[in-house]
Amino acid sequence: MHVQVLWTTYGTHYDPQYFPNPESFDPNRFEEAVRPYVYLPFGGGPRLCARFELAKMQILVFMHMMVTKYDWSLVYLHEPITIDPLPAPLYGMPINIYERNTKSN
Structure with missing residues (x-):
């Protein structure tokens, strides 16, 4: 008998055993170390991305700029997610981005 197994990070990242309320946005969940x-x-073990610390910093800076300098909204508010075999937004998750007016009156 031949059995194929497809493991995805999606299955682990959304497992309530490891992340309570996995569907909610909660950056504080990473304040304590996460089990290996x-x-x-960024992968793991011998396949760990060599520049993952740099990538994490770039993502943090990008996200900070996105939430402090811009307003944005989803084009399709209830866009379906397809799983074939990995989850992905059906339309690519397009967004509208607007620069915030930072001038004081």
Whole structure:
């Protein structure tokens, strides 16, 4: 008998055993160390991305700029997610971005 197994990080990243309320946005969930091989956005073990610390810093700076300098909204508010075999937004998750007016009156 031949069995194929497809493991995805999606299955682990959304597992309430490791991340309570996995569907909610909660950056504080990473204040405490996460067990090895539970959160793998950059791979793990011998396949760990060599520049993952730089990538994490770039993502943090980008996200800070996105939430402090811009307003944005989803084009399709209830866009369906397809899984074939990995989850992906059906229309690519387009967004509208508007620069915030930072001038005081």
